[in-house]
Amino acid sequence: MKKIYSVEEYIEEHQNFSDALVMLRDIINTTEVGETIKWNAPVYTVNGKNVLGLGAFKNHFGIWFFNGVFLKDEHNLLVNAQENKTKALRQMRFETISDIDKKVVLAYVKEAIKNQKLGKEIKPERKTKKTILPDALKVVLNSNKTLKTAFENLSPYKQREYCEYIESAKRDTTKLKRLEKITPMIQQGVGLHDKYKNC
Incomplete structure (x- = not known):
């Protein structure tokens, strides 16, 4: 897999969804988030914490919310990518650019930012090993x-x-x-x- 260094490069790599990715990026960038590349994809942060990211796949594209489990999801748009595995992460998937409702997407993004500022996040559980004395x-x-x-x-x-x-x-x-x-x-x-x- 080619290393991605910029959001523009990521969008260029996914030409089949490039217009839609640009649209989502523009919506996200109307907010206060910082834009970076992590795990070879665009990620948006608040105070150094991951809030959401852009993703494009073979048949769909969308936004993943790192702590999407806390979103109200009034429009029933979020899916759990790995049922019984993923606790916090939720995806908002689209198949075409016409599926995107800018106002709704912006509302979800703003809610995710607000939740992050309120400290709503699921931290990974640390497994502690018990010491058994011989x-x-x-x-x-x-x-x-x-x-x-x-x-x-x-x-x-x-x-x-x-x-x-x-x-x-x-x-x-x-x-x-x-x-x-x-x-x-x-x-x-x-x-x-x-x-x-x-x-």
């Missing part, structure tokens, strides 16, 4: 309160590194050797691989 490490930590406190003060990421390091040893003797190696490191508050970082 039995060998659990025994050592429970018998040494200072070490246990030092371990608990480590970031979850560093805790997981140590747990995986112990758990990945197949033999008990290897686990014990590894425990001896990491004990002073935990007490110093460093991660297992810190010495390799920023090299």
Whole structure:
């Protein structure tokens, strides 16, 4: 796929819908949004936040609203591109330039901008991994309160590194050797691989 550097270039790449894309772009640009290229397509932002974008495909073109789920959609124009996958994104699709009602499009765009300013957005869920302590490490930590406190003060990421390091040893003797190696490191508050970082 060719890298797109400007909105004009994007429109030129989609000549079958170029007049319609120009019309949508002109409507969008009557508002306060900033225009940029992201993911090889035109994206419009407010205060650095993505609000909407232009898109052209084989049989249709349109506007996607990053947090379109919050739009009232009084004209029933929005579709969820990936049912059960996409939570916030909604598309307004058109097949011909005559499908575009300028006033209606502008109303949706203005509502999307207003929603963004109000902070209406679905943030992606961050999956947090639960740290499961290997039995060998659990025994050592429970018998040494200072070490246990030092371990608990480590970031979850560093805790997981140590747990995986112990758990990945197949033999008990290897686990014990590894425990001896990491004990002073935990007490110093460093991660297992810190010495390799920023090299």
